[in-house]
Amino acid sequence: MTAMTDTNVIERRSLHLELVERIRPLIVERQLEPGDKVPERDLCERFGVSRTPMREALKVLAAEGLVRLEPNRGAWVTVVTVEEVEEVFPILGALEALSGELACANITDAELSHVRRLHDQMMDSYRDRNLAEYFKTNQKIHRAILLAAKNHSLTNACQVLSARMQRARYAANLSEERWADAVKEHEQIIQSLEARDGKRLSQVLARHMKNKQDSVLKWLRKATAAQETTLV
Amino acid sequence: MTAMTDTNVIERRSLHLELVERIRPLIVERQLEPGDKVPERDLCERFGVSRTPMREALKVLAAEGLVRLEPNRGAWVTVVTVEEVEEVFPILGALEALSGELACANITDAELSHVRRLHDQMMDSYRDRNLAEYFKTNQKIHRAILLAAKNHSLTNACQVLSARMQRARYAANLSEERWADAVKEHEQIIQSLEARDGKRLSQVLARHMKNKQDSVLKWLRKATAAQETTLV
DNA sequence: ATATTACATTTTGAATTCATAATTAAGTCA
DNA sequence: TGACTTAATTATGAATTCAAAATGTAATAT
DSSP states (O other): OOOSSOSSOOOSSOHHHHHHHHHHHHHHTTSSOTTOBOOHHHHHHHHTOOHHHHHHHHHHHHHTTSEEEETTTEEEEOOOOHHHHHHHHHHHHHHHHHHHHHHHHHOOHHHHHHHHHHHHHHHHHHHTTOHHHHHHHHHHHHHHHHHHHTOHHHHHHHHHHHHHHHTSOGGGGOOHHHHHHHHHHHHHHHHHHHTTOHHHHHHHHHHHHHHHHHHHHHHHHHHHHHHHHHHO | OOOSSSSSOOOSSOHHHHHHHHHHHHHHTTSSOTTOBOOHHHHHHHHTOOHHHHHHHHHHHHHTTSEEEETTTEEEEOOOOHHHHHHHHHHHHHHHHHHHHHHHHHOOHHHHHHHHHHHHHHHHHHHTTOHHHHHHHHHHHHHHHHHHHTOHHHHHHHHHHHHHHHTSOGGGGOOHHHHHHHHHHHHHHHHHHHTTOHHHHHHHHHHHHHHHHHHHHHHHHHHHHHHHHHHO
8 A cells, every 4th residue: 555645654763653653642632532433544544554553553552541442343542431530630640749749859940940931931821811822831831840850650651641631621621710720729839849849749739630630520521411412 | 374382372352462461471470581582483483373463462561661662673671770660669659659548448348358368368478488479469469459449540550560660579689677577567558458547558558669669679789780790 | 813794594564465353235024 | 114134345353475674694804
């Protein structure tokens, strides 16, 4: 088989890894929707590869929990369930708490001022009520703290779990009230970090995550109910 | 290619998953030693499968951190490094702490008495100084607590990280003193659990993990030093 | 003897092929 | 019409094939 458009066709490295890294964002950003069948053939054509590396990639994505493989029936984008949210957010809470501890212990001045810049930038987005930008910067902040913690395994674990949760687009669900609270929490985050107060930062991050969980659950329950209404 | 002995040849399900589950213990229990090249051809023959599902399995094991893939050079069993131990044990500490909280909240009476039985059994092994049995039961206890926590994602995360660490055979390294301490810690674990004191159990488990880390690091540093001596 | 190059062999990555399972479509009968 | 069977089509799982890369070996030159 050959690639048609030739744009999109990928150069070389390890095809399956390249595919994992291309398909993962398709799932996280809901270009492939939860519950959808993964269109193996389409994706192969789109990226100009054969089924072998594609299927390897799907196995890795399944291990990450983004895809579910049904024997002899193919691959499906996993759905974010209430149960899963209730499972994963507490884990993320514990891990972010740890990352806060470690970040306070290990962050460099350069990294700290970088986080501060991101924080200020995010506050600008909040003032402008630019939700998309706010969320993008928000993610960057959490990632910057994670990197400052200097624990690669922790970064990895958080990212895998976050990816699963991100598919529940909590951005869409931010009430004005929750948004204001989240901003307040972020003020505490940057304060604790600049004070290098690990204990406090870990508490704040854990609480922040708990609130995020509640926010996501609220949206998810609403979305699920709406869907059931539609289906009936 | 065909299977030779016909024993070992596996029935059916999803070949790659079956292989993951067969090869993982080979790595964890060091039948395949850290640093060794994964003998792809041998394993294919041994399990009577072609390279396709084997290579899919290796990609999953690589995602779990048990194998490292070098482009065009094949797969290698990952080595447990000091850095990795210092990264992963704190994560496991945080996750086990969480599992303690959750277990105290969610454990059933039946599960609790099962853990108690395991605990008593382990104490017998300690009295007999039967290290192998002690360790096996020890694992079962931690797993039982994890299951009692009733958080599948947490169970999974812990198991992936534990598998990576288990290859550093901390069993081999248990000093009489450390062993006695570990036993004391386990007394506290079962006490806290029976009291359903989540806060205390999570603290005890975190401390227990920290001590395990120290014990592993001591062995690992000795092992690494010995190896360097041999190599020179 | 020790490098260095050229060649042969093996291993790897990925496309292709092929058998089987699942799905869809068409036909049959009440 | 609508349930039930059966045949055609498609998708999937896994073996096989094939080109490219890496490794090993032998021959040559220094």
